[in-house]
Amino acid sequence: MRETDFISGFAKGLRVIEAFGEATPRLSITDVSTITGLERATARRCLLTLSKLGYAHYDGKFFTLTSRVLRLGHAYLSATPLPRIVQPFLDRLSEATGESASVSVLDGNEVVYIARAAQRRVMSINLSPGSRLPAYCASMGRVLLATLPGQQARNILETTDLKANTQHTLTNIEELLNELQHVREQGYAIVDQELEMGLRSIAIPLIGANGSTVAALNVGTQAVRTELTEMVGRYLPIMRETQAALRLVLL
Amino acid sequence: MRETDFISGFAKGLRVIEAFGEATPRLSITDVSTITGLERATARRCLLTLSKLGYAHYDGKFFTLTSRVLRLGHAYLSATPLPRIVQPFLDRLSEATGESASVSVLDGNEVVYIARAAQRRVMSINLSPGSRLPAYCASMGRVLLATLPGQQARNILETTDLKANTQHTLTNIEELLNELQHVREQGYAIVDQELEMGLRSIAIPLIGANGSTVAALNVGTQAVRTELTEMVGRYLPIMRETQAALRLVLL
């Protein structure tokens, strides 16, 4: 790939889209410029381009993204077989356990939800396909990190801001690596109120026909409702069934 | 806005992302070129850019989108207050009715799902935030088209491929406009097996504090399970409650 095979204008435009987020839904040209580090003139051109294409709305002062942006994410969700394949399994798992079930993959140091069957809302944050959580303190993140070969998990953890969301959160790299070893040995990960108080979840890897881990599957519940022993005793066997069924159809 | 305020490289890149879809998950350079109408060299540069940024994977022959693309759609979902505001209301509505409930907005001649609380899977297609349906044969589409002023609904219908998905589908523009008038008068829309056999749904507009329609809300069910009279008699009152509650918090 040569130098000229990279369209920097495209890359900059994508950065501009990602500048919008929960804390920053309405942005001025200068806002985008400071967030992305682009020149004001360039940020303006990107924003006007988005606006002209219908991906953004401009009221003369602030820009907001429009629902058209969802086309982009949806291009992935509909193009990738995994979300569509796992969804019915997820629905059944969620019904059988009475809890929310999700499937996610790793992107950098975050897990990305690609499918979800929600039962009741137990979290303060609203999870849906596309949502991201830091891998180090999420059950699916632990599972996915545990399957990485060699030093990769360590490398990823070193690029992560390991902050203590609760008093239970593991934030020490060596402790986390020990826990990953533990996850590898027992074949599942439990995260007990490390992400948010009152929240417990259990995750296992989803393994394709060729033996490689393609995603992680989890069931999340409220601590007041479900004991840790019940998660392993009652949820894990059902999750194993889902895992086995999916093993045959994945990849 | 001047001519030079448009970054065509960015616009082309976005077209390339949207070239991927359910029927086209793996694309070669030439595939993308023919789908988007871009020059092969340009398509290649866009794809290599996506690949370099981690939005796509390249195996030397085919490109596939990666989960990173979800960041883009998620930028909208997390940046826009509407999905987050309506989600808990949707959850309660879904629980109260025992059916799937959704909220969508209009984008061109399609409705775009921006939030959903699924109970059981009643459709052959898997709906999630970002999913699109043609407006003319979806209950939320009818509601949203009905609120458009003047000739706009007609204009949109004229740009739509009005195909009969089932024997019940309305495909005549005049008939559809009559139905929209009907929807305006009764304040809700029912679509009975026009999108898919066995599928019924009822929708109402979501109105903001300033009186403008900001989205549509629906409940979908299976025809075998719920009679039309029950949808109006049992679901509609609960939906009206949701509508009233949301009226106070929207916009």
Place this chain on the structure above:
DNA sequence: TGATTTTTGTTCGTATATCGCACAAACTGT
């Protein structure tokens, strides 16, 4: 209020990177 400062948005000339074309190379299947 009005002057002054600061911030924000827009314009412009120029250096530079991208585009599209035409051609070359690599594959594919017969």
Place this chain on the structure above:
DNA sequence: ACAGTTTGTGCGATATACGAACAAAAATCA
């Protein structure tokens, strides 16, 4: 081996990005 197809490359013409300077709008303060 060969025709057909797909992918990679070089180059001139053209469009874009940069940075700074300018204009406009807020914000601050006398």
